[in-house]
Structures are given as structure tokens and as C-alpha cells.
Amino acid sequence: MSKYVAAIDQGTTSTRCMIFDHSGRVVSVDQREHEQIFPQAGWVEHDPEEVWRNTREVCAGALAKADLVTGDVVAVGITNQRETAVVWDRTTGKPVYNAIVWQDTRTDRIVNELARDGGPDRYRSTTGLPLATYFSGPKVKWILDNVDGAREKAEAGDLVFGNMDTWVLWNATGGPNGGLHYTDPTNASRTLLMDLDTLSWNENNAADMGIPLSMLPEIRSSSEVYGNIRERGALAGLPVAGILGDQQAATFGQACLSPGEAKNTYGTGNFILLNTGTEKVMSENGLLTTVCYKIGSNDSVYALEGSIAVTGSLVQWLRDNLGIIGSAPEIEALAGGVEDNGGAYFVPAFSGLFAPYWRSDARGAIVGLTRFVNKGHIARAVLEATAFQSREVVDAMNADSGVALTSLKVDGGMVANELLMQFQADILGVPVIRPVVAETTALGAAYAAGLAVGFWEGEDDIRNNWAQDKQWDPAMDDAHREKIYKTWKKAVTKTFDWVE
Ligand code: G3P
16 A cells, blocks of 8 residues: 655745655645744744644645545654744743744844854854854844843743744644654754754853753754654654755755755745765855754765845745735746846845855845836846856855856746746856756655655665756856856945945
8 A cells, every 4th residue: 555754844934744655756735824924124033833733734734635544644754944943931832932034134233242252253163154143043042132031931941942843843742741852953053053063062152142051952863753743633643753954855855965966946045055975064155064964873964055045035025015926926927028137136135145145234235227127127137136146156166165066956936937947057057957846845854754764765765766857058158147147246245234
């Protein structure tokens, strides 16, 4: 009888449950969006209880849509938006504050204060990360500093912290009644609190941020049986056996399992990860060093990562804040109605700029406007921004690794956009390749869980399941490519020094 693996993908804008068969094919998917809460400029929050409710619903929904019963599923994997921080009471299960989302910039003052002693690279050698508002540690400090009574409760051992993987796992495995307070190294490596060599919490970093160690989840591997889902709900009793941060999960699902293989995921933001094997490569060009995955007791595999904060969310902004399009896919036709960007460049520094700049003082700008520019040009500039930002990260990766990338695997929602994919190949000057299953994030988490329970035997199964759907080859002449890329770089400089 056929068996399946389920993956819970707790993303930035929605939560999904996807069910996969042994060939890595999607059998069913159920999805719920959650509210994006913007209390003030630069702040982004989610309601963790809403997210958990949605998680339960989509698990039931995916099972029902596939016409399966719980016993048809052998294991559950979790993948998640990374860095988003939740602090909750271990006895009541209630969050003390909304989840502070990875895009949120409220911790800029905390980050600047920490940088005063040792500069922005103060924690790079231990954690692989620059000091930036993006990561979880400073967000936890903000909650402890600003929520009434939180610090006292934390010091008394009553509060716990988790990224969304931990929040989902803890609730799924019993919540206040024995829920597992675990995470995996891919998520822990995004906190500024984990030592990249030992995969354990760094006491000094935690002390610098005033975070009691008792709040931090236990760091397990990315693929092992952690425990079973409690006896309620659709997936009750099943083993949870995989945890991977969403970008690392996509890397795994794309079968980037050997050093030198890379993928670019087009989601809310874009995230390019290059597998560097068991060797941890420190970036000199604005990339992060992060854990790519750790399968059971195997050595951990590392990655170089270029994180781009705003790509797909810029299309949503065009839809929701300006109303230029009625739905996200409409952008392709609008952008396709003009020859080029008409001279307009849109630098979406809404959360400052991430890789390779790491500037929290930057804010978004549209430059190069003339009376000629129409909404088609703006739509085009929006799509081009994703491709230009990806090119900047690939340039940094080539410089760090000393080897030029020869092709790029892509996945995520925006890879359905043919115009963008062609422009991406044009601006990179290398082929862009889309797999048959573009939902590699959930697939990667399913693989991690399925490997732990022996549903898949090893990495060869993952490699064999990967199949190409389409390839775009570069068609732009070199001189034009370099000319427009140079203009983009100039546009980027116009966003600097905006926030004092
Ligand atoms: O680091 C943030 C990233 O994990 C968010 O991914 O796909 O939920 O936007 P996504």
C-alpha cells in the first residue's frame, strides 16, 4: 500500500501542509494566509496563535484533499520562515507578545549598541552572521526589554523562546503538557546565538543580549524522530522527524547536496544558498555563513547564503498598497506590455538592505523617473529588482568561492513568471533551471522527515527524484547587460543614509 510524508511549511505570509509520495510528487496541498500586522513603520508582526490554528487546519485539509487517513502518512517534517521570534509562557502556552517577523527593523538601536563594541562583525567568527535587525537574538532582547514583567519571568525560567519551527513543534507535541522544546541547527544558526562549529548556544552572545539560556530550545539534528504529534488533530500520533529552515529546506529539496551546488528561491524575499560541504566558508563579500543541514549524526553541511529581504513582497505591495495590479500574476502581462523599464529602477529597501550591503539605514526608492514612465515600466522595474538583487548576490558568491556559477536552479512562487526568468538568465549571463516540483521548500522538509524513518534510503533517492522542467538561456548582449546593471548599482546608492 502506498505511503506518504507530510510537510508543514510555516511561511511568512501563509502556512501550508503538503503531502508527497515516494517519487517526491505533490499529492495534495492546503494553505491558509495569516494577518500581516504592521503596528508602525518598519515593524512587522504575526499572531502566533493564529499561525498555530492555521497549522492545525491545513494539516487536516491536506489529508482530506488527498483522501487519506492518518495511517497513510509515515512521518511529518516542519519547515519555516526563519528568524521570526516568539516568546511564550511554558506553563500557559500563551505568547507574551506577537511574533516579531524577520523583516522587522525595530531592533536597529539594539543592534547599533551591540556593534559599538567590536563593530558589525563582532559575532561573525562565532555565528557566521553580521549584526543586523534580521536575526532572532536582538528580537528576543527587545521583547524582554519592552514587555512588562517579561524579563523577571524569563529569569525565573517561566518563558521560552522559539522560531516558528519550535513554536509549531512544541504545540504539535503537547504544548504545556510536555511539548518538545527543540530546534535544528539551520534555524539556530539564524539567531546570532549559536556557535557554528559546535552547534551549541554561545553563552557569551546570550549574556550580551541578556537572554537566559533556560529560554533557548535544545538543538537537535535536522533529521531524526523528535517525538510524536499529540493524540488530537489530523496527524495525531505520527512522528515528527525533520526540521529545516525554509531556505535550507529548499536547498535540500533542490538536491543541492554537493559542494558548489546552489539554488535561488523566489518567495517573499529571495534567498540564494550555495552548498559548501562540511567546510564552513567565511564570506568577505557580504554573505552569511549558515548551517545547510545536519542529517542525524552525520557531519553538518554548511552553506553560503545571500538573503534578499524584498522581492515577491514588492509585487504584493504593488497589488495591496498601490492597486496597480489586482492579483500578483497580473504583473507579467503588465510588464510584458512595455519594451523595457523606461529608465526606471525600483530599489525595494523596505527593511533596509540585506545581502550584500547589510544597511539598516537604507529605505526604498524609485529612481530614473520621467514623464515617459508608466505603470508598465514600474511593473517591469519591480520584476527587474528581483533579478538585479539576485545578480548582486551571485557576484558576491563568485568572489567568495573563487569559482563562477555556471547555472542556477530556481524555485518558489515567482518562477512561474517567464518574463522574470528570462530576464534573470539575461542579467546573470548563465542558464536558469526550474525543476518539475517547484515547491522544493516543503519537499525538502518531507525528505528530512522521510530519511529519518527510512521512507527514503539516502541522498541518491533525492537526486533521482529531481527532474528539470524548463531552462532559460541568456539572450542579452554583454554590453547592454553590464550597462543596465551599472545603472542598478547607482540606483542602490540612492537609498543609503536615509534613516539617521
Ligand atoms: O529568512 C527569511 C525566510 O526564511 C523567509 O522565507 O519564503 O517565508 O518568505 P519566506
